[in-house]
Amino acid sequence: MEKFGVGQPLQRFEDPRLLRGEGRFIHDLAVPGQAYLVLVRSPHAHARIARIDRAAAAAAPGVLGAFDGEDLTRDGIGAPEVTIKRKRPDGTPMFWRAHEGLARGRVRFVGDPVVAVVAQTLAQAQDAADLVEVDYEALPIDGAVWDECPDNVCNVHEVGDAAATDAAFARAAHVVSRRYVISRVHAQFLEPRGALGQYDAASGRYTLHLDVQYPHRVRDLLAERILKVPKEAVRVVAGDVGGAFGAKGWAHVEQRHVLWLARKLGRPVKWTCERSEAPLADEHGRDCISEAQLALDAEGRFLALRVRTRNNLGAYVSTDRQLLPTFSNLGSLVGMYAFAAAHVRVLGEFSHASPIAPYRGAGRPEAIYVLERLIDDAARELGVDRIELRRRNLVPPGAMPYRTALTFSYDCGEFERVMDGALALGDWAGFEARRDAARRRGRLRGIGLANAIERAGAPPGDEYAQLRFDAGGAATILMGTKSQGQGHETTFRQIACERLGLAPEDFRYVEGDTDAVARGTGTYGSRSAALGGSALLFAGEKIIARGTPVAAQLLEAAAADVVFAHGRYLIAGTDRSVSLKQVAIAAGGLDEHASFSPSAETFPNGCHVCEVEIDPDTGTIEVARYAVVDDVGTVINPLTVAGQVHGGIVQGLGQILMERIVYDAESGQLLTASLMDYALPRAADLCELKVEEHPVPTARNPLGVKGVGEAGAVGALAAAMNAIVDALAPLDVRALDMPATPERVWRALRDAAAKTRPRPR
Ligand code: MCN
Numbered sequence: 105m106e107k108f109g110v111g112q113p114l115q116r117f118e119d120p121r122l123l124r125g126e127g128r129f130i131h132d133l134a135v136p137g138q139a140y141l142v143l144v145r146s147p148h149a150h151a152r153i154a155r156i157d158r159a160a161a162a163a164a165p166g167v168l169g170a171f172d173g174e175d176l177t178r179d180g181i182g183a184p185e186v187t188i189k190r191k192r193p194d195g196t197p198m199f200w201r202a203h204e205g206l207a208r209g210r211v212r213f214v215g216d217p218v219v220a221v222v223a224q225t226l227a228q229a230q231d232a233a234d235l236v237e238v239d240y241e242a243l244p245i246d247g248a249v250w251d252e253c254p255d256n257v258c259n260v261h262e263v264g265d266a267a268a269t270d271a272a273f274a275r276a277a278h279v280v281s282r283r284y285v286i287s288r289v290h291a292q293f294l295e296p297r298g299a300l301g302q303y304d305a306a307s308g309r310y311t312l313h314l315d316v317q318y319p320h321r322v323r324d325l326l327a328e329r330i331l332k333v334p335k336e337a338v339r340v341v342a343g344d345v346g347g348a349f350g351a352k353g354w355a356h357v358e359q360r361h362v363l364w365l366a367r368k369l370g371r372p373v374k375w376t377c378e379r380s381e382a383p384l385a386d387e388h389g390r391d392c393i394s395e396a397q398l399a400l401d402a403e404g405r406f407l408a409l410r411v412r413t414r415n416n417l418g419a420y421v422s423t424d425r426q427l428l429p430t431f432s433n434l435g436s437l438v439g440m441y442a443f444a445a446a447h448v449r450v451l452g453e454f455s456h457a458s459p460i461a462p463y464r465g466a467g468r469p470e471a472i473y474v475l476e477r478l479i480d481d482a483a484r485e486l487g488v489d490r491i492e493l494r495r496r497n498l499v500p501p502g503a504m505p506y507r508t509a510l511t512f513s514y515d516c517g518e519f520e521r522v523m524d525g526a527l528a529l530g531d532w533a534g535f536e537a538r539r540d541a542a543r544r545r546g547r548l549r550g551i552g553l554a555n556a557i558e559r560a561g562a563p564p565g566d567e568y569a570q571l572r573f574d575a576g577g578a579a580t581i582l583m584g585t586k587s588q589g590q591g592h593e594t595t596f597r598q599i600a601c602e603r604l605g606l607a608p609e610d611f612r613y614v615e616g617d618t619d620a621v622a623r624g625t626g627t628y629g630s631r632s633a634a635l636g637g638s639a640l641l642f643a644g645e646k647i648i649a650r651g652t653p654v655a656a657q658l659l660e661a662a663a664a665d666v667v668f669a670h671g672r673y674l675i676a677g678t679d680r681s682v683s684l685k686q687v688a689i690a691a692g693g694l695d696e697h698a699s700f701s702p703s704a705e706t707f708p709n710g711c712h713v714c715e716v717e718i719d720p721d722t723g724t725i726e727v728a729r730y731a732v733v734d735d736v737g738t739v740i741n742p743l744t745v746a747g748q749v750h751g752g753i754v755q756g757l758g759q760i761l762m763e764r765i766v767y768d769a770e771s772g773q774l775l776t777a778s779l780m781d782y783a784l785p786r787a788a789d790l791c792e793l794k795v796e797e798h799p800v801p802t803a804r805n806p807l808g809v810k811g812v813g814e815a816g817a818v819g820a821l822a823a824a825m826n827a828i829v830d831a832l833a834p835l836d837v838r839a840l841d842m843p844a845t846p847e848r849v850w851r852a853l854r855d856a857a858a859k860t861r862p863r864p865r
Contacts, residue, residue, distance in 0.1 A: 106670070109602030110807070113743045116594045117608060118344075118587075128343040130298035130315045131376055138300065138372040139168055141361055142229040144219035144236045145384055146211035149456040149772020150249075151240035153209055153218065160235040161221055166228030168369050170221045170236060173208035181205060181364050182330045184355050188424045188431070190259035193451070198259035201250055202422035203459070205357045205364075211240070212249055212419035213456050214767075214774045215384025220361050222373055245772040249419050249454040256454040258417055259427075263434050264447035264510050272408035272445045276399035280482040285841045286470045286821075288391035288416065288765040289758075291463050292784055295346025296377040297386065301362030305370070310338045310363045315345045315352055317586055318626025322354040323618045325423075330360045338363075342616035348588035349755070350462035350628055351387055355422040358385070383777045387426070388765055389463020391416040392450075394474045398482050406497045409446040409509070411437055411474060417452045418459040426461050427452065433467030433559065435512035436818075439475045440519040440555045440709060441497040446509040456772045458765075462628065464755055464817040468558040476554040476822035477829075484833065491527070494555060495520065512559060514707050516800050522733050523555060523711040525798050530713030530731035538715070538728075548718040549728070550831025556819030557709035560630035560811025566701035567635035568623040571600065571643040573688035573695070579604075580612040581640065582697075584624025585632040587615065590813060591744045592632060598740055599637050599807070603644035604684060605671030622697065630708070630811025633740055635700050638805045642698035650694055651687040658682045658690055706802045708810035710734035712753070712819035714827040720835070723850030725761060725828060731794040732819065737810035738801045745812050746795045752816020753793055758785040760824040764843050836860055 108114060121127060158170040183202040190198040207216045219236045223229035248254045273279060300313040310331065316322050319340040327335035345352065358375045365373045377385050392415040399407040415430045430452045438446050483490035498519045499506050506514045527533075535551045542549035568584035581600055585592060592615065597608040614620050625635075648668045655673030656663040659680055667676045674681035688694045715729035732749055739745050762783035766775040776782040801808025821842070828844050829837070836856040840848065 106602050106605055108598060108608050110598055110738065110740050112598060112741065114594055114598060114608065114741055115743070116591045117597065118591065118593045122344065129295050129346055130300065130313060130343065131295060133300055133313055133343065135300065135302065135372045138374050139222050139224060139369060140226040140229040141365060141373050141375040142221050142233040143217040144221065144233050144238065146207065146214060146216040146218055148211055148240050148242050149214050150243040150245045151211050152243060153207065153211065154239040154241050156219060157237040158219060161232040164228065164232040164235055166224035167232045168222045168224065170219055170232065171365070172219050173204060173206035176205045176364065179364060179368065180332065181360055182332060184325055184329050184423045186421055186424055186427065188427055190261055192257050193260045199250070199253040200258060200421040203355070203357055203420045205360055213458055214772060215458060217357055220365065222365055222369060245456045249456060253454065258421060258452040258454055260449065260451050261431050262447070262449045265445050266447045268445035269408045269410055269447035273399045273410065276407050277402040278400045278486055279397055280478065280485050281397045282478055282481050284394050284396060284474050284477055286390050286392050286473060287759065287842050289389050289463065289763045290383050290386060290765050290782065291349040291351035291389060293347035293349070296379055296382045297352060297356065297358070298374070298376045299358050299362045300372060300374040301366040302372045303363065303367040308337055312338065312340045312359060312363055314340055314342055314359060315348070316340070316342050316354070317348045317352050317588060317628055318354065319586055319616050319618050320584065320624040321626055322359065325354050326359065326363065331363060339619045342586055345586065345588040349464045350466055351389065352588070353387065353425050353461055355426065380778055383765070383774060383782065384458070386458070387461035388418065388458045389460065390429070390470060391460055392470055396474050396478050398478050400482065404486065404488055404493055404496055406441055406443050409438060409443055411448045413448070413450045415450055415452050416455050416457060416460065418457040419454060420459045422459065426459055428462050429460065429467040433471060435508065435510045436468045436471035436558055437475055438508045438510045439472060440499055440557050442499050442503070443509040448510065457767055464752060465558065465814045468814060468818045469756060469821050472554060472556045472818050473821045473825070477825060480552070480826045480829065494523065498523070512707070513704065515704070515802055515804055517707060517709050517735060518798065518800050519555065519709060522709060522735055522798050525733035525796065526553065526711035526713045526731055529733055529794055529796055530715065530729060532713060535715065542717055548720055548831040548835070549715065550827045550829070551713065551715045552823050552826025552830050553711060553713045554819045554822035554826060555711050556815065557707055558814060558818045559705040560708050560814065561634035561702055562629060562705035563702050565625045566699045567625050567631070567639050568697065568699045569636060569639035569643045570622065570697035571640070571647050573693055575689065575693045577685040577689040578612065579606065579610055580614055582621045583615045583636055583640070584621055585615060585627045585636040588627065590627070590632065590748065591741070595633065595740045595744055596637065596640055599640050600644060603641055604647065605669065606684065623699070630813035634706055634805045634807065634809045634811055635702060637740065637807050637809060638700035639698050641806055642700060643696050646696035646698060647694050650696060651684060651691065654691045655682055655687045658687065700805065702804055704804050706737065706804050706810035708734065708736045708812060708815050710815055710819055712823035714823040716824070716827045716831055718831045718849060720853055723846035723848070723853065725844060725849065727757060727789065727791050730791060733796045733798050734815055735798050735800050735810065736812040736815060737799055738808035739797055739799055740809065742797065745797065748812045749795045749816040750793050752814060753820040754785055754790065756817045756820020757790070757824055760821055760842050760844060761785065761789065762843050762845060
């Protein structure tokens with residue numbers, strides 16, 4: 105193992121720069137002559153636009169223009185499209201409508217952009233935006249979002265074997281049915297979104313500075329669909345990105361506005377999302393209701409799973425990406441368990457809400473939440489031990505490769521050992537004593553677990569890496585992925601060091617610029633390590649191979665006698681060697697690129713154990729203990745892996761304990777539009793999060809790596825809620841929806857007490 109190679113707990117290279125405030129985030133960026141864009145957004149959830157009066161705004165000091173949807177269309181600005189083919193329940197094609205950029209005729213959610221105002225300064229643009237007069241005629245929000253789609257059903261998607269599932273239910277000894285609500289949440293990036301557009305009339309080229317997860321794909325979409333120019337005419341540059349969580353995608357209207365208006369006005373245009381604007385301007389995550397049924401035989405073996413889900417898509421569906429949470433991770437619903445059959449049906453429905461998009465896990469946490477809560481509820485209903493029930497149904501290592509009842513094919517994994525590891529790390533055995541001690545203090549203590557498995561690094565789509573030694577021997581890593589905080593600059597250097605035997609500081613690191621990096625797919629779905637890392641490994645192999653004849657010449661040996669180890673070429677069996685750098689210089693530079701396209705996805709998995717303590721007088725929940733044992737395959741950097749798992753857990757706990765987007769049922773107003781109303785977890789809400797690894801390397805990529813970016817979030821929702829319900833169950837509270845706020849817990853306890861207390865005569 106190399107000193108700086110795979111498996112080493114290296115501190116992050118990017119941190120000194122970021123912690124000293126030397127990061128280059130989109131908000132740090134200013135170019136000479138830049139103008140500022142502010143969007144006038146709809147205050148109504150649904151209204152007809154009767155009139156737009158931009159005269160006062162246009163005449164205001166410093167204003168360069170105020171534009172509406174007609175202008176946008178007149179200037180030939182296009183819209184994205186959905187290419188996934190699905191059907192509606194009646195067999196007609198899926199119904200979808202992309203956002204055109206600025207609403208025309210109707211607004212369909214609070215925050216729907218209507219007018220774009222550009223001025224010399226941000227303050228002038230904000231003041232002028234207030235002068236735009238839009239006359240709205242409010243419309244009801246309980247009807248059709250789109251007249252052409254009266255039932256609001258975008259599509260229905262089914263997977264699994266309905267007949268086999270029905271048959272299994274027919275012969276079941278027990279059937280347990282529950283309804284689970286997974287709330288709508290908002291990715292609260294440390295850095296709200298932004299975009300800076302430039303247009304060079306001489307070359308006809310556009311440049312977009314953007315905080316985004318996939319620069320190349322955004323470039324392609326903007327060029328092909330929006331601006332209708334060759335993709336070489338568009339450059340996308342992403343600097344440091346202050347968090348993305350799946351939600352910094354490629355359909356955001358502001359990306360097109362800044363480029364369109366930069367061309368139109370002949371100067372750079374910048375848009376910066378205000379913190380208070382973000383809940384209206386961003387896409388949201390999750391938001392589904394699942395009716396789930398588990399069929400068991402008399403011995404407690406899982407026979408079948410049936411799930412019916414309604415997914416609230418919001419008002420627009422602009423790209424395939426926005427439908428991913430609905431479709432792409434349904435296989436997670438059978439988890440680590442051997443089911444004979446399963447069948448899922450998901451209805452995607454429109455509503456007068458912000459559009460939905462992937463949010464850390466994109467369907468995976470939702471699925472594991474439904475399954476792992478259902479198993480706990482079944483154990484309670486049948487009076488069997490919840491660990492035992494799980495143990496009886498886990499897919500054993502001997503069954504690998506294992507084709508699940510729901511699309512996925514697991515290649516490896518030691519699920520029972522992972523679960524036992526987590527039970528030990530979380531001291532499950534010592535829980536009763538802690539519960540008793542808590543009871544003596546007047547507290548309700550509960551413990552919960554969740555077995556989480558998710559697919560990561562799934563095909564289709566490859567990833568690209570390039571390794572370049574210039575004529576002076578200086579090395580550069582160029583990646584098609586884009587870090588948003590995942591520490592890529594560190595972990596990819598480790599992979600290069602592992603293969604090339606150099607030190608991390610020997611490499612310059614480049615990502616996020618479509619002019620600098622030839623190709624790229626991007627960072628999402630916990631794919632960067634498995635795909636990007638493998639591409640980089642292959643590029644390293646090619647560098648070594650390319651340098652071998654050069655080294656042989658320098659060493660005056662036959663190429664067949666030259667071997668490469670620890671950064672040097674040497675004549676086998678001798679101590680005569682030259683360094684890779686010397687070879688690169690002698691060769692006048694070495695430049696190799698590679699891509700990796702997996703044949704199948706990886707399946708990171710883990711077991712989460714959460715322990716909570718509840719104050720029955722106030723309903724306040726304290727997370728008392730948290731332990732995870734994870735299998736993410738070969739660990740590139742244990743510090744990064746633990747950090748990734750920590751972050752995911754906290755996002756999961758946030759959703760279970762406090763985060764929730766709430767729309768008023770009658771007016772459609774967004775009630776949680778600021779951080780005064782949308783609660784985020786803070787350090788004081790947490791306890792130590794213990795994370796241990798149980799690596800079972802996968803053969804599906806040359807590194808043996810499984811993804812880790814979403815793992816924490818996938819298990820945390822279910823583990824935390826199972827712990828909360830466990831604490832409350834002795835007082836007859838059997839169901840609770842997220843977020844388990846003190847008020848909800850207190851009400852649930854009060855209602856349960858009212859039911860069991862004898863009625864006064
Ligand atoms: N890694 C490792 N060993 C492994 C697997 C991964 O050391 N066995 C390292 C990787 O090298 C990388 C990090 O862990 O530095 C995450 O790798 P990976 O699982 O491949 O995930 P991606 O890099 O593709 O990141 C995407 C993932 C997703 S889908 C979301 S959502 C998410 C997440 O990462 N958003 C994040 N983590 C985030 N972390 C931060 N700080 N900010 C976000 O927006």
